[in-house]
Amino acid sequence: MKLADRHCVHDAAALDDAAIRSLLPEVPDWRVESNVSGTCLAREFVFRDFHETMEFVNALAFMIHREDHHPILTVGYRRCTAAWTTHSAGNRLSDNDFICAARADALYAERAGA
Template sequence: MSAAVPLIERHCVEGAAALDAAAIAALLAQVPGWNVAGNRLERRFAFRDFHDTMAFVNALAWIVHRENHHPELQVSYKHCTVAFTTHSAGNALSENDFICAARIDALFAGRAGA
């Protein structure tokens, strides 16, 4: 897809290819707060309480289900860590990971009481 189209407006595609280091760096600049750790795109989100955390996780689950691209989640009382990698791309990063990161950022920014 064209780089001119913002990540938030893109959708995940089946069979997305692994990205090279330059493409990862360019896409990473579009999702502030996320970092690359090995072959994973990760971000830790903080919340007021457990209810706020779980509301976010449930909404996140709906988003990634619609994109058919599912992260690893670590959920605790006031935090959730989200990590993406693309298994079909050899457990490497693909554009799908960054698309979902952008969508999750929008969810986090727009949640009630934020």
């Protein structure tokens, strides 16, 4: 089953490095980032204008609420960056992060024609 067709689960387990490497090709525009807080899966989305950016952010917010897995969002005039991590997995990556990344990609493709 494709990542975008799956749904998040509560208490998702942290993925090991091999699992992360196997899932990354399914979300090729995303990157794994590490910092003092842990590891996240991040991507920047680019739009024509602020209105298009906000349409995407609102659609993304609906999906986020439904999946109950919340990213850090940074919103600007023509850009939105989403960064997911799983707090219950010790701020490491879980399947939930990859599921939401794939769902965000699908929303972006629908709205921005990416």
